[in-house]
Every structure is written in structure tokens, then in C-alpha cells.
Amino acid sequence: KSVKIFSPATVANLSCGFDTLGVALDGKGDTMIFTKTDKNKVVITKIKGANLPYDINQNLVGVIAQKMLNESKADFGLDIEIYKGFIPGSGLGSSAASAAGTAFGVNVLLEGRFNTLELVNYARLGEEVACGSPIADNVSAAIYGGFVLVRSTDPLDVISLPVPDDLFITALHPQIEIKTEDARTILPTKVPLKDAINQWANVGALVSALYSSDYQLLQRALKDYIVEPYRKQLIPHFDDLKKAALQAGALGAGISGAGPTIFALSKGEKLSYEVLEAMGQSYKNKGIDFNIFNSKIS
Numbered sequence: 334k335s336v337k338i339f340s341p342a343t344v345a346n347l348s349c350g351f352d353t354l355g356v357a358l359d360g361k362g363d364t365m366i367f368t369k370t371d372k373n374k375v376v377i378t379k380i381k382g383a384n385l386p387y388d389i390n391q392n393l394v395g396v397i398a399q400k401m402l403n404e405s406k407a408d409f410g411l412d413i414e415i416y417k418g419f420i421p422g423s424g425l426g427s428s429a430a431s432a433a434g435t436a437f438g439v440n441v442l443l444e445g446r447f448n449t450l451e452l453v454n455y456a457r458l459g460e461e462v463a464c465g466s467p468i469a470d471n472v473s474a475a476i477y478g479g480f481v482l483v484r485s486t487d488p489l490d491v492i493s494l495p496v497p498d499d500l501f502i503t504a505l506h507p508q509i510e511i512k513t514e515d516a517r518t519i520l521p522t523k524v525p526l527k528d529a530i531n532q533w534a535n536v537g538a539l540v541s542a543l544y545s546s547d548y549q550l551l552q553r554a555l556k557d558y559i560v561e562p563y564r565k566q567l568i569p570h571f572d573d574l575k576k577a578a579l580q581a582g583a584l585g586a587g588i589s590g591a592g593p594t595i596f597a598l599s600k601g602e603k604l605s606y607e608v609l610e611a612m613g614q615s616y617k618n619k620g621i622d623f624n625i626f627n628s629k630i631s
């Protein structure tokens with residue numbers, strides 16, 4: 334028996350919600366095939382699209398799959414094929430897509446033994462392997478789809494949020510790699526109370542905007558007082574790019590996850606292509622290769 338799954342790329346943080354908010358993208362992500370075997374072990378048989386280890390103790394896919402089979406006392410093994418749709422270190426949740434895809438795919442072969450929250454917990458192990466912290470925002474978005482809010486990680490509490498009909502995301506990925514671990518170590522361990530107030534006010538406003546499809550409120554809420562000022566220094570020409578997106582009419586723009594990808598949210602597909610054009614133009618002739626794409630949120 335075999336199962337083929339697609340696990341989406343995700344944008345974490347969404348400006349105001351560091352480690353708390355995430356959203357899944359449509360069409361971009363990893364494809365994985367899980368096949369039951371009678372060998373009683375997990376084997377990664379194929380990896381395409383990225384240079385990742387086949388060793389099941391080093392590849393987060395192997396780590397998660399083994400743990401799920403062990404803890405459910407499964408009487409079968411697995412062959413796993415991984416087709417990466419986008420590269421690690423982009424800020425679009427590459428490790429999270431593989432981790433979430435593994436938790437989901439293995440659970441299908443285990444006939445749905447684990448519930449959704451348990452799958453997020455398995456997938457988080459992959460984030461720990463990949464960057465040292467069991468972050469839940471990207472993996473939750475990949476597993477639930479749409480927007481999610483991670484209210485707590487201990488105990489895990491994930492809330493699925495509504496997706497307004499007409500929301501599109503543009504992502505520009507400069508071809509430099511930022512390790513999540515590095516992008517986390519530069520952050521302050523304490524924040525001024527006035528920044529914290531602004532930040533949680535915006536998270537509340539963003540959640541309200543999603544429920545009411547209030548695009549203007551969404552525009553006011555997409556701000557980051559705490560993380561962006563530090564991380565933007567790692568992304569060449571970030572300010573220019575953000576300005577270009579906003580001038581073209583985006584509701585907001587910021588760093589996708591730990592970067593270097595920069596995302597912009599727009600109301601309507603037509604406008605999102607104008608934003609894509611403006612962001613692309615702004616990054617041309619800067620001497621850094623990049624790719625850029627638009628996605629509906631799903």
C-alpha cells in the first residue's frame with residue numbers, strides 16, 4: 334500500500350505574529366510517497382530537488398517516521414520518496430513542509446491513528462532536527478491549511494483561522510541562505526513593553542480582520558515592532574523592496590519566517606501581479622539572483 338501526498342510551503346509570523354501566526358500557500362510545496370514494506374525499517378529511497386541526507390537519523394523525515402511507527406507499534410516498514418518543491422533556507426518552511434508531510438502521510442498508512450494536534454507535535458520534532466527549536470507555526474499551517482494561530486506550544490494549542498476570499502500572497506526569494514538558527518540568535522531576549530503592546534494589539538487586529546474579511550484592518554495590523562528591525566539587516570535591500578510592494582498597493586509586506594524571502598499580501602489577483610511586478614523591478618540590477626511567485630492562500 335502506498336500513499337502520495339502534497340505538503341505546502343508556508344509563511345510564518347506574518348509580521349506581527351512571531352512564532353504564533355502562519356499561513357499555507359497554494360501549489361508550492363513538497364510531494365512525498367510513502368510505501369508500506371515488510372522490512373520493519375524506514376528507508377529513504379529517493380530525494381530530488383535538494384541535497385539532503387539519506388540517513389534516517391539525520392533526515393527529519395526519517396526521524397519522524399521512525400518515531401511514529403515505534404510509538405504506534407506498527408508491524409511494517411516504510412520506503413519514502415521525497416520530491417522537494419523549494420529549497421531549504423528560503424524562509425518558506427521547507428523543513429516544515431517535509432515534516433508535516435511525513436506526519437500526515439505516515440498517519441494515513443497508520444489508518445488515522447493520530448489526531449491533528451498529535452501530527453503537529455510529531456512534525457515539530459522535524460523543526461527541532463532542522464533548526465534546534467520545535468517551532469510550531471510553519472508545521473501547523475502546513476497541516477491545518479489556511480491561517481493558523483499557535484496560542485501555546487506547551488501544551489500545544491493551535492487555532493485554525495478563516496481565509497478571506499480575495500487574498501493573494503507574493504513571495505520574492507533572494508538567492509541567499511539564512512539559517513533559521515542564526516536568524517533566531519540575533520533576536521533580543523527582552524522587548525520594551527511599548528513594543529509588546531503594539532505587537533499584541535496588531536495580532537488581535539489581524540485575527541479580527543481575518544474573521545470579518547476587513548482588508549483595511551488587515552493592512553493596519555501587518556506591522557512588526559519586534560523582530561523585523563533585527564532580521565531585516567540580514568536581507569539585502571529589504572527596505573526598498575518593502576517600499577516597492579506597499580507603493581504598488583500591497584496590504585502589507587514583511588519577512589517570511591526567518592527569511593530571506595520577503596512576502597506581500599494583496600487584495601485581489603490582479604493587484605497581486607502588480608505587486609509582483611513592482612517587487613521584481615525593485616530587485617533587478619541589485620546583483621542578487623532571486624525568484625518570485627504569486628500564490629493564493631489555501
Ligand code: HSE
Pocket residue numbers: 345346351352353468470471513516517590591
Ligand atoms: N517563527 C519561526 C521564526 C519560523 O521566525 O524563526 C521559522 O521556522
